[in-house]
Amino acid sequence: MNEPIELSEEQQNKLEAARRRVIETVGKNMELYGVTLSVGYLYGEMFFKDHAVTLDEMGKIMGMSKTSMSTGMRTLMDLKMVNKVWEKGTRKDLYEVEWDWYQTFVDFFNVKWRKLAETNMHAVKRSIREVEAILAAEETPEEAIPHLQKDLLKMKEAVQYYRWLGKLIDTFEDGSIFEMIPKDEP
Known part of the structure; x- marks a missing residue:
């Protein structure tokens, strides 16, 4: 789901619960501003990534189609919450969150x-x-x-x-x- 780190199973479960709580909170907060809950969750999931992501990668994580991911990513880019980035040797579009909240x-x-x-x-x-x-x-x-x-x-x-x-x-x-x-x- 998120970046693997060396933790005990109990610690890993606690970390995932803490991340999930942040993702859900971000999603709900963004819904107040007219952004769908799923787009809020997309941003929340991306927030915990340590690298730029593709639509395919996020589609698998979110269980959503590439079209839905594309629409969500476009919404986040329009709001300047996500940036398209370039990475040498990669032909797919890559996206990362804007870190300056x-x-x-x-x-x-x-x-x-x-x-x-x-x-x-x-x-x-x-x-x-x-x-x-x-x-x-x-x-x-x-x-x-x-x-x-x-x-x-x-x-x-x-x-x-x-x-x-x-x-x-x-x-x-x-x-x-x-x-x-x-x-x-x-």
Whole structure:
């Protein structure tokens, strides 16, 4: 299953249980971010490898088809959690995990949150223009104006939030987040 090391059978069983616990936890955590449990397990299995792996090797370990492995690996590469590597004398594609978990989180956070913030900001700004147009229309009933103004205020507060979120994302992209919250040293 994982890299063989010289341990007693009892120690080996404990090590495998400890690894399995980490793999399951990683898989479940990644599921929270929209990554399937099986892709999370794939990453977890790769985490304990001391060498780059092929799709065939991981397919055997995971009990999954090469197509499923390819899809999972592509997902992990898109999230910058896995890198394709080259090894002299090997014709098959090789993959290894990105070992810098800080950078992995930053990349994942930026990809997901930047898109979300931009999409939501666009929708809110469009809605603001539409509500402002309703407010400006002569046929808008007087009794509707306070409700429309409340909605407009809520939407403008949402814009403020998305601007703040953009600044937060910027701190991850430029690395200044680590000046505010330093990385733990081993």
